[in-house]
Amino acid sequence: MSTARVRLGVLVSGGGSNLQALLDACAREDFPAEVACVVSNVPTAYALERARAAGVPAVVVDHKAHASKAAFEAAILEALGATGVQWVCLAGFMRLLSADFLGRFAGRVLNVHPSLLPSFPGLHAQRQALERGVKVAGCTVHFVDAGTDTGPIIGQAAVPVLPDDDEKSLSARILVEEHRLYPLAVRLAVTGQVTLDGVRTRVAAAPSTGELALRSPGATK
Numbered sequence: 001m002s003t004a005r006v007r008l009g010v011l012v013s014g015g016g017s018n019l020q021a022l023l024d025a026c027a028r029e030d031f032p033a034e035v036a037c038v039v040s041n042v043p044t045a046y047a048l049e050r051a052r053a054a055g056v057p058a059v060v061v062d063h064k065a066h067a068s069k070a071a072f073e074a075a076i077l078e079a080l081g082a083t084g085v086q087w088v089c090l091a092g093f094m095r096l097l098s099a100d101f102l103g104r105f106a107g108r109v110l111n112v113h114p115s116l117l118p119s120f121p122g123l124h125a126q127r128q129a130l131e132r133g134v135k136v137a138g139c140t141v142h143f144v145d146a147g148t149d150t151g152p153i154i155g156q157a158a159v160p161v162l163p164d165d166d167e168k169s170l171s172a173r174i175l176v177e178e179h180r181l182y183p184l185a186v187r188l189a190v191t192g193q194v195t196l197d198g199v200r201t202r203v204a205a206a207p208s209t210g211e212l213a214l215r216s217p218g219a220t221k
């Protein structure tokens with residue numbers, strides 16, 4: 001007997017490539033979740049087109065059209081409630097959610113961020129990494145708490161920063177890993193394979209890299 005798939009609500013503000021990665025994962029029969037609703041605070045976000053193309057309800061809740069943050073969040077909660085959403089995935093959603101909103105989905109709100117947190121939280125994380133001169137960058141999927149990119153980490157993927165990288169090339173390399181990591185983290189989280197342990201998590205899945213290390217610089221010639 002097939003168990004009902006977990007219903008995801010994806011909050012977006014932009015192009016939606018991470019949303020697409022989740023939609024593509026959900027198209028696989030063995031994936032334990034489905035995207036039940038997509039909500040954008042930006043009426044022109046391309047992510048909405050991706051949702052419509054996948055036949056998923058695409059809802060605009062424009063923060064500029066609401067008198068307060070509470071009214072804005074109430075409208076989002078209404079859209080999520082109307083589609084039976086159980087878990088919330090932030091995918092390039094550029095608004096901070098209140099503790100009250102997060103409390104409605106306690107321990108069931110995830111986010112993807114383009115840095116190896118806790119380094120470089122907030123905006124322009126890839127540019128921050130370049131400006132700081134790190135040799136290894138990457139992305140993180142984490143539970144969302146009331147801070148900015150401070151929630152318990154579920155998974156991370158690292159990439160090298162190449163000598164002639166700019167914000168565009170580094171962002172593109174990190175985005176490839178985001179699209180791999182986010183569906184995996186969602187699968188583990190919604191199937192109970194991630195347990196919260198204070199600010200940390202225990203994940204019932206082993207790391208995977210060829211050599212269990214990414215070195216930059218690597219071996220000298």
Ligand code: GRF
Nearest residue numbers: 015016017018092112113114
């Ligand atoms: C991604 O890099 C994500 O990590 C960050 O915003 C970007 C959104 O990209 N939070 P997309 O809209 O999913 O393509």
